[in-house]
Amino acid sequence: MKFLSFSAGGSAHYGLVDGNDVVDLAGRLKYPTLKALIEADAAAEAANAAKGAGADFTLDQITFDPVILNPGKIICVGLNYEGHRKETGMTQHKFPNFFIRWADTQVGHLESIVKPLDSDQLDWEGEMAVIVGKGGRYIPQSEALDHIFGYSCYNEASLRDYQKHSSQFTPGKNFPGTGAFGPHMVMRDALGELEGKKIQTRLNGETMQNATLDMMIFPPTRLVEYISSFTPLSPGDVIVSGTPGGVGWVRKPPLWMKESDVVEVEIDNIGTLRNPIVNEV
Secondary structure, eight states: OEEEEEEETTEEEEEEEETTEEEESTTTSSOSSHHHHHHTTOHHHHHHHHTTOOOSEEGGGOEEOOSSSSOSOEEEEESOBHHHHHHHTOOOOSSOEEEEOOGGGEEOTTSOEEEOTTOSOEEOOEEEEEEEOSOBSSOOHHHHGGGEEEEEEEEEOEEHHHHTTSSOOGGGGOOTTOEEEEEEEEEHHHHOOSTTOEEEEEETTEEEEEEEGGGBSSOHHHHHHHHHHHSOBOTTOEEEOOOOSOOSTTSSSOOOOOTTOEEEEEETTTEEEEEEEEEOO
16 A cells, blocks of 8 residues: 555645555545554555545645654664765764754655755755654564554755754754655555665666665664664654765765756655755745
8 A cells, every 4th residue: 555645625635546546535534644544553444445435636636745744753864874874984883873854844746855045065865764653662673663654765855064064964954845755655564675675866867876775784673673762753753764875965076956956766666756956935
């Protein structure tokens, strides 16, 4: 099943997508948002509600919203692929490196990533988003997979000059309209094993990042284990699991995203997230 959050007719919805057809679950279930459905562990109920239902919308009739509109936490992982760590010259650490993104910086599939007025150093970071299904604290890695509801694509677009103003990444990671999340979420079992699953980022059709998910230094299960050791995880929380090598700022000369560019993040068994770049006005 592919879940998505979307807007249509001036109101927010969520549902299931199959090809070009969208079934609106907000009108069929008691859960007001996708996050609420996840919290209720109601995937089977969603499947039953959609069974035999006709399409309420087609994809060209909706606006894609970020998959989870209102996550309690968005926890981003830095330097989680060895290729990216090496290209940045950063030190290898025993534990994952984290920073926080705010929910109001997110945009959906096909919506614009915004290059701000104050910086020309807008960079791409194609990543896999991990959506928490069952919350908890002190979750052992051996049980962590049971706490993952699904996966999506994420472009953790970054303003590199602001990121480097200090040792803390937060300013460069939280400009409005820079966290692209979508187009939909697949259930955990739909992804399967990480081994051999490609993650790619393309800028104007040219491949910039090309790796496989098993190249992560800390896999999603380890991230769940470690994060839950210092903060409780809740249903609908989002873990943005890190970007492979191939970002723009390490190139010679650096390559930045600019207005009219189109950036895509594609992950096997999940889908393709596509966003145009526009200038802030």
